[in-house]
Amino acid sequence: MQRTYKFRLYPSKQQEEKLLWTLDKCRFTYNLLLENLNKQDKPSKLKFQSMLPELKNQYPELKEVYSKVLQYECHRLFSNLKALSRLKKNGKKVGKLRFKTKNRFKTMVYNQLGFKIIYTGKRCQTLHLSKIGNIKVRIPKKQTIKGKIKQVIIKRYPSGKWFSIICVDIKAKIKQKPIKKKIGIDVGIKHFLTDSEGRQIENPLFYEKLLYKLQYEQKKLSRKQKGSKNREKQRIRVARIYEKIVNKRDDFLHKLSRFYANNYDFIAVEDLNIKNMVKNHRLARMIIDSSWNKFIQLLSYKVESTGGKVVRVNPRGTSKEYKYGKLDRDYNASLNILERGLSGQGLSFEPVETRPLREILASLVVEAGSPIL
Incomplete structure (x- = not known):
């Protein structure tokens, strides 16, 4: 390993x-x-x-x-x-x-x-x-x-x-844990994810929040003379904004994936084709900013290192199959994802009692020691 x-x-x-x-x-x-x-x-x-x-x-x-x-x-x-x-x-x-x-x-x-x-x-x-x-x-x-x-x-x-x-x-040697706690996760743009236990995590969209500041600094950079010391100083300012975006995003993804890795033995997620999804130019920037694929990669290695299992399922129709009455679209999708993940492993899915959704701010995920999750 x-x-x-x-x-x-x-x-x-x-x-x-x-x-x-x-x-x-x-x-x-x-x-x-x-x-x-x-x-x-x-x-x-x-x-x-x-x-x-x-x-x-x-x-x-x-x-x-x-x-x-x-x-x-x-x-x-x-x-x-x-x-x-x-x-x-x-x-x-x-x-x-x-x-x-x-x-x-x-x-x-x-x-x-x-x-x-x-x-x-x-x-x-x-x-x-x-x-x-x-x-x-x-x-x-x-x-x-x-x-x-x-x-x-x-x-x-x-x-x-x-x-x-x-x-x-x-x-x-990693010993496989018996599957006791299981969960399904549906990712999205409005909410970063919705899980089958009723949590809805706000999508932080760090790039979108710093976009105006980034555009302002890039405009200043374009006006500096090439090869000058002032241009190099301004280039570093722009680079630090990009670095801040990446660091904030990585911190959020690591803390959220660590929570699920520590608390669940079996996690079902969608097998998304991001390359095709970003062809929608209206949503492409937000999809890339969300970094769903990186979250799933982090989740996979952390869960597997604890002896758990992450399973990817076909995302087709997960939001359209209604089996549990009138539910939030994303919450319903997370239940369907969990059912598909378990059935793909030859395990039975026990119908769960639906519960009211809990919206969780992204800032509370990042906050050290926050018990909100």
Whole structure:
């Protein structure tokens, strides 16, 4: 079982310069390998990996970058090539792999070796990166990294912040729990979700709420002279608004999915095709803002890690099949989803006594320690 942890880095000015320099050399290596790839008919990954020592002799500055980091650029190139061929097989129109510009290259990867976490007992711990040094990393006191660390990804966000994404491999046997508590969930736009126990969670729509402020700041950005320091400052302001939207949304989704994972053994959800749904241009922005698919992904891994089960059912007609008298459309759909989920697993559905709906504000979901759910 694999898990990832994300922690913010606090590099000094010298360390940040070194990180940016290393990123640029990784980009340079990737572009060199891509240039050679375009000249060959049947490229081999092993052959390209053997080219790295030659490149280091040709460009001595590459010797200042940790070897595993440069080797990963070869892996990145061939994984991109595989993804491109997969799209082509699926009937998509694809071109060639593009050379990476500075604005399109934000990550470098320490794979298997070259990193170490040093616990200092203070507010910030230390992450040692080979050829870069010791960087302060903020790891919460309650957070423990379980399992063997396989990979450390260093990423620079558009707002200028640095983060470490730590990938671990956990060897743990998960015992399947007996199904005692079960629930069906119907997602929507007016309400983020309605469950079969009568909860209706308000849809926070974080992007919609910050849209006016975002448009205002983007308008100011468009008026700044390209290449100026003021334009860069304004670009960071815009990036921070986007970052705020993402952080708020992720916080809401994580807390809500954790509640259901902790309290239910069996959860039935709709198997939605978001790609087709966003073709409705009137609702596309709100559908994307709701992030239903991400919620279901978070819910799935959290429930499965506790020994529970998440089942996706066909969403067709869940709101139209009325078996329980006059009910709210979404509440009725959640009951139908639960029934379909149980029947698909060969389990019987016991008719439940319908109850009045409880509308729950999104702010109460996010509030720490709120008993409202």
